[in-house]
Amino acid sequence: MEAISAGVPVLVSKYSGLAEALREVEGGNAAIVTSDSYNVWATAIKKKKKVERKLRLDEAKKLRKKFGEKYSWSKEAERLSTILMELIKGTS
Numbered sequence: 254m255e256a257i258s259a260g261v262p263v264l265v266s267k268y269s270g271l272a273e274a275l276r277e278v279e280g281g282n283a284a285i286v287t288s289d290s291y292n293v294w295a296t297a298i299k300k301k302k303k304v305e306r307k308l309r310l311d312e313a314k315k316l317r318k319k320f321g322e323k324y325s326w327s328k329e330a331e332r333l334s335t336i337l338m339e340l341i342k343g344t345s
Contacts, residue, residue, distance in 0.1 A: 264297055265326045278319045280312070 254271060256263040256312030265271045267287045286297045301309065 255319050257313075257320050260310065261318045262301055262309045262313045263316070264294070264301065267314070274324060275320070278316070278323050280316050280319055284341065 263284050264286050265275065265284055266289065267285050268289070272285045275284055286294055288294070305311075
């Protein structure tokens with residue numbers, strides 16, 4: 254999350270909660286490494302590093318923008334509020 258928020262290139266494991274969220278974001282799948290093999294990770298890092306620096310940063314900024322549109326604080330706070338209110342109503 255910190256790397257995405259900072260607008261820098263990121264790679265995440267397919268087993269992480271962040272990967273689950275990224276799958277819902279345009280361009281997010283490119284940041285997901287689908288194996289726990291160190292060889293696959295090394296290849297993914299090298300592939301990302303081979304991309305011209307400016308393009309890497311532009312892609313990271315685009316991912317940050319798309320992620321923010323999908324998972325804004327206000328939307329998530331409203332969703333949490335709704336869930337909590339439903340729980341409270343259910344216990345009354």
